[in-house]
Amino acid sequence: MDTSQWISVQRDDGETVGYLEPLTVDYDIVQPRSILGHAVSGPCDYSEGEELIQDRGIGELMLPWILDGHAAGRAQELSIIELSAQGIVLGNALHAKALAPTDPIVLPWPDVDGRLKPAERPT
Structure with missing residues (x-):
């Protein structure tokens, strides 16, 4: 899978906690993805996706x-x-x-x- 267009979502300390996969050319609709690349919800707007990923964090790694x-x-x-x-x-x-x-x-x-x-x- 080509992840070159995925945008990393980071915590305040710079740690990547997930990604936003653009579904539209203008990045208006994205697919939020966990740090493992799993979809964490359905498609949504950019700010909602970013918030979902930041709230989720990286606890799943444990x-x-x-x-x-x-x-x-x-x-x-x-x-x-x-x-x-x-x-x-x-x-x-x-x-x-x-x-x-x-x-x-x-x-x-x-x-x-x-x-x-x-x-x-x-x-």
């Missing part, structure tokens, strides 16, 4: 994830170890939490196909 929609309980929970334009690097969540070695899984960034989903935790 969540456990599952890959390719495996059913809860059967999937290995993954943690995001590294995120850059070169890819999303994931590893076994328990190993990452314990700072133990883990075999990396690398996905292309952005994950616009939604291969990563938050792991559902039992309530």
Whole structure:
């Protein structure tokens, strides 16, 4: 996916928290996207999209994830170890939490196909 037209949305400290993908030539309508490239709402105007992204933040980077929609309980929970334009690097969540070695899984960034989903935790 060509992300060259995406506009990064940043916090006051300069940290990128997400992106706005222009859907119109004049950037009047945008698709807000998380730091992972996931759509976070439907298309909206620029200022609304920017506010949505800033309010969302980057907390999702700390969540456990599952890959390719495996059913809860059967999937290995993954943690995001590294995120850059070169890819999303994931590893076994328990190993990452314990700072133990883990075999990396690398996905292309952005994950616009939604291969990563938050792991559902039992309530």
